[in-house]
Amino acid sequence: MGVPDLAAERVDYLGDHLLESAVPDAPFALFRAWLAEAFAARDRGELAEPTAMVVATCAAGRPRSRTVLLKELSAEGFIFFTNYDSAKGSELAADPLVALHFGWYAMHRQIRIEGAAERVPRAESEAYFATRPRGSQLGAWASAQSSPVASIEELQAEYAAAEARFAGSDVPCPEHWGGFLVRPTMIEFWQGQPSRMHDRLRYQLLAGDQPGRSWDLTRLAP
Numbered sequence: 001m002g003v004p005d006l007a008a009e010r011v012d013y014l015g016d017h018l019l020e021s022a023v024p025d026a027p028f029a030l031f032r033a034w035l036a037e038a039f040a041a042r043d044r045g046e047l048a049e050p051t052a053m054v055v056a057t058c059a060a061g062r063p064r065s066r067t068v069l070l071k072e073l074s075a076e077g078f079i080f081f082t083n084y085d086s087a088k089g090s091e092l093a094a095d096p097l098v099a100l101h102f103g104w105y106a107m108h109r110q111i112r113i114e115g116a117a118e119r120v121p122r123a124e125s126e127a128y129f130a131t132r133p134r135g136s137q138l139g140a141w142a143s144a145q146s147s148p149v150a151s152i153e154e155l156q157a158e159y160a161a162a163e164a165r166f167a168g169s170d171v172p173c174p175e176h177w178g179g180f181l182v183r184p185t186m187i188e189f190w191q192g193q194p195s196r197m198h199d200r201l202r203y204q205l206l207a208g209d210q211p212g213r214s215w216d217l218t219r220l221a222p
Contacts, residue, residue, distance in 0.1 A: 015108045018200075018201055023189075027203040034189070035051075038104050046107075047106045054103070055080065057091035057098055058095050059087070059091045081179045083174075083177055084176050084177065085144070085146075088146075098116065099112065100113040110190045114185055115183045116182070117182045119179065137171035138163055138166065138171060141165070141166075141174055196222055198222035200221070
């Protein structure tokens with residue numbers, strides 16, 4: 001089966017209008033409501049991975065992106081966990097400015113977020129690591145994330161070595177592994193509408209203010 005005519009592909013988006021009069025003054029309450037609806041859609045079999053988000057960084061002037069999972073939403077922002085020595089970890093250490101993207105396409109929705117990332121306290125990383133399945137914990141020790149690997153056999157050998165190292169004991173959180181908190185300065189909600197007349201509402205943190213306080217709300221042309 002070949003690729004269809006991409007120029008002819010069309011989907012007419014449908015959804016309730018996203019109106020300024022119906023949204024909260026700050027974006028986190030709206031994000032939580034949309035996330036809850038995404039989980040409900042997941043439970044109905046209409047959506048996969050509601051916590052999946054694209055994390056975009058900048059390395060030597062070049063943008064880079066990958067998908068990770070949102071693991072916590074706090075009053076300060078969005079938290080995900082990774083190997084600090086990975087490509088994204090190194091890029092965020094050099095330049096903390098970051099963009100996030102949630103694509104809930106089955107719901108004709110997406111959310112864009114811009115802000116700055118910082119490491120979460122070590123105790124928080126250790127507490128979350130302790131909740132991970134043992135296999136995932138061992139994988140954090142076995143994989144030098146983003147580094148070249150000679151073969152799958154080499155990677156499997158590293159995993160086996162981690163299994164042997166921690167046999168009969170808890171797997172501790174590696175020093176090179178932990179969380180990032182993204183403190184947003186902009187959050188944009190996008191709701192698809194017919195005829196490409198989509199709703200776009202952008203929350204912009206007022207200069208000098210902190211997340212969860214004063215936001216400016218603006219409608220953007222689709």
